[in-house]
Amino acid sequence: MAENLCPQCGAPLAPGATECKYCGEAVAPAQVQPQPQPQYQQQGAYGQPGQPVQVFVQTGDNDGIDPSWPVKSKITAGLLAILLGGLGIHKFYLGKTGMGILYLLLCWTYIPGIVGLVEGIMYLCSNDHNFQVKNHVRLQ
Incomplete structure (x- = not known):
């Protein structure tokens, strides 16, 4: 998953941000990438084939803090x-x-x-x- 980063300080950017909230650097709209959409998986619910099941991918709304950091x-x-x-x-x-x-x-x-x-x-x-x-x- 590609993460939006400020070109000046490297801090994570919010989706659709036009300016870094840490250093104030203006971000061009081409540099901001959209968040991934939820993925759908064609799978049977409770083992029944043919019924679509919606599977969401967690985007991690944690403001750039990785849970694996010490x-x-x-x-x-x-x-x-x-x-x-x-x-x-x-x-x-x-x-x-x-x-x-x-x-x-x-x-x-x-x-x-x-x-x-x-x-x-x-x-x-x-x-x-x-x-x-x-x-x-x-x-x-």
Whole structure:
């Protein structure tokens, strides 16, 4: 199933949206794809052949949050970023191992510490939905 994504920030778009609700980027009507229609299956009800049965495909009206994403805490991620951001512990916690290793390699420059402090404040100040979509996690 193709998902409508913003060309600027990559956030999921609502069907028929003309503008991204996260970054405000205008979306051309050609970029917005219609939602799939319910599928019908020619099958017998209760084993009787020839009677059509309507089968609906769940489109998942969950605003872009995948149920398979891991469950994490926004407060824990924010506190780890503020307190241990220089070592990238918050990145490891959120499942971004590559970025965590990069923070570890550059921790002697103090740049990851400053970036971690800013990220921690951003985690704690962002609303729950934006945090989940941007970090690909579900909240506890």
